[in-house]
Amino acid sequence: MDAKKNIITYEELRKMLIACADRIIRCEAYLTQIDSRIGDGDHGIGMRTGMTAAKRVLAADRDDRDIYAMMAEMSGEMERTMGGASGMIFSSLFSGNAKGHAPASEMTATEFAAYMESGLHNVISIGHAELGDKTMVDAFAPAVDAMKHHTGSFGEMILAAEKAAHEGMEKTKDQIAKFGRAKSLMERTLGFQDSGATSVWLIFLQMADEITGRTTPDPVAEEETFEQKVVSKKIINDPNAVVAEEAEGFLAAFGKEIEAVPGVNGFVRKNIPEGKTALLIGGGSGHEPMFGFFLGDHLADAAANGNVFASPSPETVYQTAKAAAKGGGMIFLYGNYAGDNLNFDKAAAMLEEEGIHVRTVRVKDDVASAPRERMDDRRGIAGDVFAIKIAGAACAENDLEEAYRIACKARDNLYTIGVGLQGATIPGKTEPIFTLPAEEMEYGLGIHGEPGVRRTKMDTADHIVEELLDGILADSGIKEGDVVCTYINGLGSTTMMELMIMNRRLAQLLKEKKIRVHDMDVGSYVTTMEMAGASITLMKMDEELIRYYDMPCRSPYYNKNV
Ligand code: ADP
Ligand code: MG
Secondary structure, three states: OOOOOOEEEHHHHHHHHHHHHHHHHHOHHHHHHHHHHHOOOOHHHHHHHHHHHHHHHHHOOOOOOOHHHHHHHHHHHHHHHOOHHHHHHHHHHHHOOOOOOOOOOEEEHHHHHHHHHHHHHHHHHHHOOOOOOOOOHHHHHHHHHHHHOOOOOHHHHHHHHHHHHHHHHHHHHHOOOOOOHHHHHHHHHOOOOOHHHHHHHHHHHHHHHHHHOOOOOOOOOOOOOOOOOOOOOOOOOOHHHHHHHHHHHHHHHHOOOEEEOOOOOEEEEOOOOOOOOEEEEEEEEOOOOOOHHHEOEOOEOEEEEEEEOOOOOHHHHHHHHHHHOOOOOEEEEEEOOHHHHHHHHHHHHHHHHOOOOEEEEEEOOEHHHOOHHHHHHOOOOOOHHHHHHHHHHHHHHOOHHHHHHHHHHHHHOEEEEEEEEEOOOOOOOOOOOOOOOOOEEEEOOOOOOOOOOEEEEOOOHHHHHHHHHHHHHHHHOOOOOOEEEEEEEEOEOOOHHHHHHHHHHHHHHHHHOOOEEEEEEEEOOOOOOOEEEEEEEEEEOOHHHHHHHHOOEEOOOOOEOO
16 A cells, blocks of 8 residues: 555454464464463464454455444454454454444544554553553554654555564563463563564564565564473374364263363353352363363363463363353352453353353362462463362352352462473474473473473482472461371373372472372372473361362262262
């Protein structure tokens, strides 16, 4: 188009947005590499999913030639299908002021700037990030500001926005992350740019190319170092189909009692009793046997699954919840991550509108991920297992409010710390999310392959257990005379032999400290694919929690007292 023009037509905008989507799709590997440094390495995948959804809408030429209806439909399709933190965030960026807007087949520069400004407001109102928090807002807000001050022509406006987005993105290198999966890393995020900000810049870069007719090359992922060139061997067919094909295999194995929710990646128990308080769990894939394998008697009723390490979309959660709703309301129980919170909250709001009551319990057991004063910022990791155990038992016997109270009590008494020895590789990628020299380990590790809180020297099993337990006791205040259940979780490739050696030391230490053990569990229920490492979880018990803990439960992977 002519860069000096002050007006963009429906057709020019459609072409420009398709080009932006193509740019992001081409840059998937680059975005994923950036997200791997301080996030969980899924940003490229999430953006590719979203931009593919956007293209589906943009590909169809509209009879009404209405820009606003096209944009509303595009952002709606992204929101429904994308998942991850970026799903809600980037669909909001594109949602602008489209909703309820009078139809128009062209837009002035001022109108386009206003559209993007509304998008920014939408992003902030759902994500609450401020400038300096190291998110996409740090690129998007300056870009919107630049647009507002350069409305003379589209060329002038978009070039100014691209420049501002680039500067904003560069500045994120000097910021400490306060949102998303990167936030647990605190100071360790310094020096690395934010992945969402990078996507924003790429979108404006492509807009500028389209408008000025120039062609700038795609940024490329850096050369892998020798250490990173460990080719991942995985038994898969198509990296893009792993989650769907996994679901087919799962149903072939457990389809007697569990069925698929049509149209989305969700599972639901067959024969959930009428009126039952339902328990819905879920999150990204890659943590198997969490989540689907925990559907069963006195456990969860439904599981909503996302892509590898990415939250399920609101549509997936909503449809799965509908399939499990039996009139008794529902508990959503999942790990505390920005992406999951946004997507599950959106689904909960959709259900509430239909009169289905939802109570939300976010597991936040990872002691290392934030200090005690910021408990609500903590992530959910292996403690999920005990939270599901108690919530499942409580939902089997109680109405929604009572089951919610008990589930919260379990959640509030859960403490976990882990160590990571080697990162996992996302299907289709050739390098692990992180690699470590033989003599080092990561202390305080998430379950998405995010790097830990700090790197320490590799140590003996006994010393590792001592350090992890000390951390938990110092934080939780669990002391002599208290009763606990313990759980040692392997992250994927750590052997049962190693986990039992850890458990041996854990039992010795608890005995020495005169902390009473009600039950000890050891397994690999919450994995990060083939990551190496383990965590220790303690749940502080009281009589009520013990009663629910001891209730029998049965599922494909987790059984107690049956
Ligand atoms: P996830 O964090 O679920 O892995 P992605 O990797 O797809 O999601 O996206 C991460 C990006 O999303 C971050 O780099 C950040 O720019 C953006 N983001 C996350 N949370 C927020 C928020 N609350 N507000 C604005 N942007 C956010
Ligand atoms: Mg990510």
